[in-house]
Amino acid sequence: MTAQLFTGAEMVVKALSALEVKYVFGYPGGSVLDIYDAIFQQDDFEHILVRHEQAATHMADGYTRATGEVGVVLATSGPGATNCVTGIATAYMDSIPMVILAGQVATTLIGDDAFQETDIVGCTRPIVKHSFNCRNLEDIPNIIAKAFYIAKTGRPGPVVVELPKDLLIPQNKGEYQITTDVKMRSYNPSVKGHIKQIRKAVKTINEAKKLVVYSGGGIVIANASELLTELVEKLDAPCTNTLMGLGGLSGTHKNFIGMLGMHGSLEANKAMANADVILALGARFDDRVTNNVKKFCPDATIIHVDIDPTSISKTINAHVPIVGLVDIVIQQILDELQAVDYSPNKDTLNAWWQQVNEWRAVKSNSYSTDGDKIKPQQVVEAMYRITKGEAYVCSDVGQHQMFAAQYYPFAKPRQWINSGGLGTMGFGLPAAMGVKLAFPDSHVICITGDGSIQMNIQELSTCLQYNLPVVIVTLNNRSLGMVRQWQDMVYGGRHSSSYMESLPDFIKLAESYGHVGIKIDNLDELDEKLEQAFAIKKRLVFVDVLVDEKEHVYPMQIRHGAIDEMWIKKGVQA
Numbered sequence: 248m249t250a251q252l253f254t255g256a257e258m259v260v261k262a263l264s265a266l267e268v269k270y271v272f273g274y275p276g277g278s279v280l281d282i283y284d285a286i287f288q289q290d291d292f293e294h295i296l297v298r299h300e301q302a303a304t305h306m307a308d309g310y311t312r313a314t315g316e317v318g319v320v321l322a323t324s325g326p327g328a329t330n331c332v333t334g335i336a337t338a339y340m341d342s343i344p345m346v347i348l349a350g351q352v353a354t355t356l357i358g359d360d361a362f363q364e365t366d367i368v369g370c371t372r373p374i375v376k377h378s379f380n381c382r383n384l385e386d387i388p389n390i391i392a393k394a395f396y397i398a399k400t401g402r403p404g405p406v407v408v409e410l411p412k413d414l415l416i417p418q419n420k421g422e423y424q425i426t427t428d429v430k431m432r433s434y435n436p437s438v439k440g441h442i443k444q445i446r447k448a449v450k451t452i453n454e455a456k457k458l459v460v461y462s463g464g465g466i467v468i469a470n471a472s473e474l475l476t477e478l479v480e481k482l483d484a485p486c487t488n489t490l491m492g493l494g495g496l497s498g499t500h501k502n503f504i505g506m507l508g509m510h511g512s513l514e515a516n517k518a519m520a521n522a523d524v525i526l527a528l529g530a531r532f533d534d535r536v537t538n539n540v541k542k543f544c545p546d547a548t549i550i551h552v553d554i555d556p557t558s559i560s561k562t563i564n565a566h567v568p569i570v571g572l573v574d575i576v577i578q579q580i581l582d583e584l585q586a587v588d589y590s591p592n593k594d595t596l597n598a599w600w601q602q603v604n605e606w607r608a609v610k611s612n613s614y615s616t617d618g619d620k621i622k623p624q625q626v627v628e629a630m631y632r633i634t635k636g637e638a639y640v641c642s643d644v645g646q647h648q649m650f651a652a653q654y655y656p657f658a659k660p661r662q663w664i665n666s667g668g669l670g671t672m673g674f675g676l677p678a679a680m681g682v683k684l685a686f687p688d689s690h691v692i693c694i695t696g697d698g699s700i701q702m703n704i705q706e707l708s709t710c711l712q713y714n715l716p717v718v719i720v721t722l723n724n725r726s727l728g729m730v731r732q733w734q735d736m737v738y739g740g741r742h743s744s745s746y747m748e749s750l751p752d753f754i755k756l757a758e759s760y761g762h763v764g765i766k767i768d769n770l771d772e773l774d775e776k777l778e779q780a781f782a783i784k785k786r787l788v789f790v791d792v793l794v795d796e797k798e799h800v801y802p803m804q805i806r807h808g809a810i811d812e813m814w815i816k817k818g819v820q821a
């Protein structure tokens with residue numbers, strides 16, 4: 248009996264079904280029309296037609312951050328593929344697993360400057376975990392399976408698969424074979440920490456007098472939140488989360504001392520600066536945390552747990568490096584603590600907490616009200632109350648992002664979705680759409696700015712087509728607020744190109760896309776109108792809140808200073 252033969256396009260679709268993909272986010276074009284035709288003829292997954300390929304990448308990314316499943320993007324060759332670049336870089340910087348299927352001109356035309364030819368593998372090489380050029384039609388299924396495996400194992404990241412047109416067309420057929428249980432001899436990321444290093448870490452923890460747990464996005468990605476909580480409670484240590492790690496330890500946990508870094512709390516940054524031992528879990532000491540690396544935590548012995556060996560001692564030297572999956576390593580640490588019958592020394596621990604609580608008492612995350620002006624922080628606090636702290640919150644980039652991080656204490660991991668590493672304006676709305684697809688019955692908020700929302704506003708149209716009733720809340724300060732803040736603080740108040748002198752009427756714009764628009768320009772109406780917005784469950788609501796345009800985000804690290812050198816109010820240093 249002869250085997251059934253399939254086109255490359257059919258193989259792409261069959262492979263995605265075999266890998267149990269539920270959604271593909273994409274946009275058609277010449278080189279991938281055969282794939283679109285094969286998609287039309289199947290029911291295993293849904294294709295979401297975006298309005299711009301960048302949005303497809305962010306939508307896949309938001310879906311992935313909320314669910315942990317690999318996000319899938321499909322784009323045509325040339326401009327379709329290059330439109331994905333920002334989204335690929337965004338995913339790469341935050342270690343998000345994603346597979347990007349990019350069309351390519353026929354293999355016979357590659358290198359000829361053919362119509363819509365771009366070397367997308369070359370273009371994206373520095374911002375992918377791996378990439379594949381398919382050159383043989385029968386390799387397609389296993390290449391896709393490997394792409395998924397590489398994307399989600401070890402330190403996750405985006406993988407590009409380039410698919411030339413002649414491998415997809417009906418004239419070429421081959422046998423379909425796929426191994427979804429991938430094993431690769433050349434790629435075997437470590438999972439367990441070395442036992443000698445675990446013992447060293449526990450000995451260091453045991454001798455600590457001022458221990459801080461510094462946890463990052465790795466905790467969220469590895470679903471290690473419960474283990475982190477168990478460890479923090481066992482050590483009874485103060486714990487700070489990075490911007491990417493928020494929700495890893497609940498924002499309302501008694502040991503949580505706030506976010507650290509550039510706009511972190513005073514107590515988090517002070518605790519880090521004064522710690523004698525820092526236990527870094529799935530965090531990478533990036534420059535938005537450390538501030539001046541030369542002044543970084545001089546007295547601390549650093550235990551650094553990371554799945555990626557190249558992350559360890561990259562910016563800050565680790566005294567006890569441990570390579571492994573953070574959930575497995577935390578379990579190993581817990582086992583070893585048990586084995587040595589660990590319990591914290593009450594006197595030293597009390598003295599340390601007393602000090603931390605003194606920093607806490609400064610209440611660095613506070614703001615002053617100003618007559619009837621709506622403060623952006625008040626808007627975030629009101630949303631926290633109304634959604635009982637249970638919403639998925641996606642943000643764009645700017646002041647609003649920091650207010651969201653500071654004033655919406657996330658109880659759970661994967662609840663807070665933002666572009667931390669690349670800081671991509673335009674991320675928020677499509678990311679929220681990806682989350683809403685996954686969790687249609689939850690509140691999904693996109694907190695954004697009047698600048699950021701305009702970077703992917705065309706996706707309001709996709710929201711209507713696929714019925715994605717997210718709540719968009721624009722903290723509208725009539726400016727590129729974060730840029731304006733820097734110009735106020737560093738550039739003598741010269742507001743060079745930070746004011747948009749024409750803004751659309753967002754309410755009319757939302758309505759023209761078929762949605763509901765609500766404007767809030769009066770503090771007295773803030774709660775009532777927000778409640779009204781969140782009560783509308785079946786339609787997208789665009790809430791345009793006119794906030795105080797002069798507000799700054801505090802606390803804020805002083806440039807080139809130590810981690811704990813901070814402005815805590817306008818003109819006031821800690």
Ligand SMILES: Cc1ncc(C[n+]2csc(CCOP(=O)(O)OP(=O)(O)O)c2C)c(N)n1
Binds near residue numbers: 697700726
């Ligand atoms: C794509 C992109 N371009 C430029 C920037 C630089 N940038 C960072 S924050 C910011 C201002 C954001 O303004 P808005 O979205 O209105 O938010 P706000 O700061 O006012 O809350 C800019 C321009 C960026 N992060 N991303």
